[in-house]
Amino acid sequence: MVASAHGGPEVIARQDFDPGVPGDSEMLVVQEAIGLNFIDTYYRTGLYPAPLPVPLGSESVGMILAVGAGVGGFAVGDRVGCVSGLGAYATHRIIAADKAVRLPDAIPAEDAAAMMLKGMTACYLAEDMIDLRAGQVVLVHAAAGGVGSVLVPWLRDKGVVVIAHSGSAEKAAQVAADHSLHGDFAALAEAVRDLTDGKGVDAVYDGVGKDSWAASLACLKRRGLMVSFGNASGAVPPVSLLDLSKGGSLYVTRPTLFDYIATPDALTHTAERLFDRMARGVVKAVIGQRFALADAAEAHRALEARATTGATILVP
Template sequence: MNQVIRFERTGGPEVLRLVEADVGEPGPGQVRLRHTAIGINFIDTYQRAGLYPLPLPSELGQEAAGEVEALGDGVAHLAVGDRVAYAGGPPGAYSQARLIDAARLVKLPEEITDEVAACVMLQGMTVEYLIRRVFAVEAGQTVLWHAAAGGVGQIAVQWLTSLGVHVIGTVGSAEKAELAQALGCRHVIDYRRENIVERVRALTGGVGVPVVYDSVGKDTFEASLDCLARRGMMVSFGNASGPVPPFSPLLLSKKGSLFLTRPTLGDYTATRAELETSANALFERLRSGAVKVAPSHRYALADAADAHRDLEARRTTGSLILLP
């Protein structure tokens, strides 16, 4: 019988339960996928806690790698035995196997392992759309990236540096500062000991940066706006410290006619063409060695609650995966 992580009420990690559930046969346009490695992301904790509501009872997980076990009618671009990966779509990755729309799956290049794919698809494609399409960063520009030692941050720092972009990264400890610097950050700010705005202004000659990438949310939002140059763009793409409180749009004009966007991966991989373009750009960075990723923490599927505790307590750096 297939094992699945499920929750019947929102709350802390303790609401997660390992249950057994039949997978069934794939319908038209679907495949049955046997997972080999499963990605853990902050969005999973938001859904479990109720910040991003899901119909209850619900499953979790939006990213995994695995092998195609069975095909539904109309699936022509995949075959049984294909190694594939996905990011986004309906939750359900925290499982040994699942049914999933074939259109959401991309074939894995031979050089990319299942474990790497499971911890890089969502985070890596997030970096792709943020730096190439939300704000097309150019060589020579300086950007501010919060949580530079986190899973998304590590990929972003490497990718941006390979493009000739100067990264100012924020971190929460000396250990994470060393990691961010080793990955390529030109400057690292320890937000527990330093004033982010003062440092960024000093590093940019008082001008500020053209774009800030902020996945922290409530705790850094105001500082992020104050780090922007005139007509700069604030890219808010996460809520690690909680959601940003309501504010008047007039604040953006007062701080320099700023732009604000709150994008999601789903809206930037909404078509098959967009999905393949994003995944292929990521695979190219991985194959070239410009971006190196490996899971830093592995947990058994049954220990998903422990993984959430560690992630929310910021006891981890890099990428976390579950092994079914």
């Protein structure tokens, strides 16, 4: 399934193709499950540029059918996952061996597809962005969504106090945070200040973007960290550095997962931390929706309408 042009979900179209044979250091995989992520909509709309037609999707899980020359550590029949590159919305996919991770036998394919990109994102946000310690307080936006539903329990397992914010009362009720809020962004800062004795939070994890930006800054304590990792409501407006000064010498970062898994060692380390927490039950794959691969456009409509909870997967 590809984006034949830049635009709404209606531009997603089926494309028949021959995956070919894997080249050096590549593997041919037959897909079992595909993860749906907001970044997929960015490529579809053209927010993230890519040549047309855009082969959508980055996250998928499957079984190796063939390996190219120079591939070590993997064999035909192994179960692997990949969160890099484009072209995951397909029945078959050729992936680079150094971008693949081996799946533990105990993790089903659908769980892995639902968790890898979101779970690895939660991993670097919770473990690598800031040295959070037990008792520190953070705010997590879209807490019932794909990344939020993994990030909240991950942070709480560290002993971090989590204030969660969701778009509705129904979604807020699904979030097991220390404090689960919902409602207008205009009232959020006051509610957060009330919960923190007027201090604000040590960090804000914001994947919403434009609509939540001002509220997120207002929720931070002096020298707090703003982590803007997504644009679900649109791109963040231009930032004035003076606003950061006036807010209390605030820090801001706009990270992306792929800078935290840029080497095979970093990818493996991140995956191992995720699989460990899945095995221990700290985080769980909560699959709220399943769509046939051919219905990818409907999946995009549901995602952008914020009509999904937990993870959404596509099934070839």
